[in-house]
Amino acid sequence: MVPAVAGELMLYSDEEKTFSTAQLKMGSGTSGLLVTEVKKQMKSAAKADAKPAIIDGSPGIGCPVIASLSGVDMVLIVAEPSISGISDMERVINTAAKFGVKTAVCINKYDTNIKNTKQIKAFCEKQNLPFVGSIPFDSDAVKAINNGQTIVDIDCASGTAVRKIYHETMNLFFEKDRL
Numbered sequence: 001m002v003p004a005v006a007g008e009l010m011l012y013s014d015e016e017k018t019f020s021t022a023q024l025k026m027g028s029g030t031s032g033l034l035v036t037e038v039k040k041q042m043k044s045a046a047k048a049d050a051k052p053a054i055i056d057g058s059p060g061i062g063c064p065v066i067a068s069l070s071g072v073d074m075v076l077i078v079a080e081p082s083i084s085g086i087s088d089m090e091r092v093i094n095t096a097a098k099f100g101v102k103t104a105v106c107i108n109k110y111d112t113n114i115k116n117t118k119q120i121k122a123f124c125e126k127q128n129l130p131f132v133g134s135i136p137f138d139s140d141a142v143k144a145i146n147n148g149q150t151i152v153d154i155d156c157a158s159g160t161a162v163r164k165i166y167h168e169t170m171n172l173f174f175e176k177d178r179l
Helices: 031-045 063-069 083-099 114-127 139-146 157-174
Strands: 007-013 018-024 074-079 102-108 131-135
Touching (some): 007 031, 018 031, 031 063, 063 083, 074 083, 074 157, 083 102, 083 114, 102 114, 102 157, 131 157
Parallel strands (some): 102 131
């Protein structure tokens, strides 16, 4: 057995912001461990009075998702209105509950399946989970990405929805008793 590098940690930091990320080599199986290391690196580099850290976790419910949930105050689940999207959402909600993590939900590409979108909203209402918004399918999002931009950099329906979801999520985060 010869030790091998499974991925690379990267840290970008200035006076105001810290960004921690990693790139896992194809075929490497330590993605959960890598997520943990990214979080440790970010925490050690951030200032004591730093604003909340945002972690963009993997889709699904595997090891990287569990590593993303560990030690966080709140999770925003971005569900897609498909059978597998609903199943993954429910499993992540259950996992977050086991970690004692507050949870909110939004829907990506809500207009691709209105029936399942209604099912997700009904599930959130029944479980008393905050629902923070819906993002439409938006061909302008593809254009933005192809131009090296994010959807919040341009005037488009999905960008507007994401900005609203961000503000609602931050309001929930800072109103801890509300969750």
